[in-house]
Amino acid sequence: MAIQRNTKQRAAVLQAIEEGHPDCGHPPYDIGAIAYMLGTEDSIGTAGALGYYQLSKPIPLCSLHRILNDLHREGLITFEMKMVDASAAGRLPRRQRHWQIAGLEVYNGLFNELAGLMRRARVVHGCTNSFFGKTWDEPAKSEAERRLLTDALKSFLQRTHPDKVDGCADLFSSAKTALDYVRTRKKVEGVVLELPARAG
CATH class of the missing domain: 1.10.10.10 (Winged helix-like DNA-binding domain superfamily/Winged helix DNA-binding domain)
Structure with a gap:
């Protein structure tokens, strides 16, 4: 209309x-x-x-x-x-x-889900946080937490695979980068986990 x-x-x-x-x-x-x-x-x-x-x-x-x-x-x-x-x-x-x-309801839902997964993946090897001038170290995630995050990322990859879904290739590649980062045993310098530019 x-x-x-x-x-x-x-x-x-x-x-x-x-x-x-x-x-x-x-x-x-x-x-x-x-x-x-x-x-x-x-x-x-x-x-x-x-x-x-x-x-x-x-x-x-x-x-x-x-x-x-x-x-x-x-x-x-x-x-x-x-x-x-x-x-x-x-x-x-x-x-x-x-x-x-x-x-764009489905894409936005997947985008927000990936944003949550990326937030968890960024701190999987531990990080240093800063809040109002105070810093503290956040420890690396346990093996069980890492396994849960890996399973969630694998599930997300299956739902956004370019062969199955059109228009989600950017989400798929970002999730793949996050999964590779989570699977590494130590923190890799220079790896940037970023969300893709939003479609629309």
Whole structure:
């Protein structure tokens, strides 16, 4: 179904969801992240975001809710409900919509799964962490933890093999690099475990 009212605001929301923002992680995005990307809630980068998305003024949150629902009705974006634990902010846990471009749900799910596996693979041989000027050594993972991570990476490789699935070759090669790194018995200098550029 075609967009009936293709306004600048709708185009800006679609562009923000499609391109993402480094501060907001990987899709799907909640409405707070979309508002942040558009410069609606952050006062520091508002002028830059408005110029980038060719908006004359910030989109109010009530209008952003309406635009997202309209785009969903037209089949351009989809959402999934996620539980949000806001206990640190003094709120009760709640379900919240997380939005993404229609047709990329499977890829985004695999991408987020790989991000978690890569985070675990980076510290498999131990690492030095730094937080507010304090450093500490994180020990290498045990053989049982390494085996569990190896099995998870093998399973991921089977699900994203280029012969079985189209469009996931970048995820497959990144997971293969991570599996080779986990299988080595000692830390290899110069090996960089990075996620591929997000499709979209």
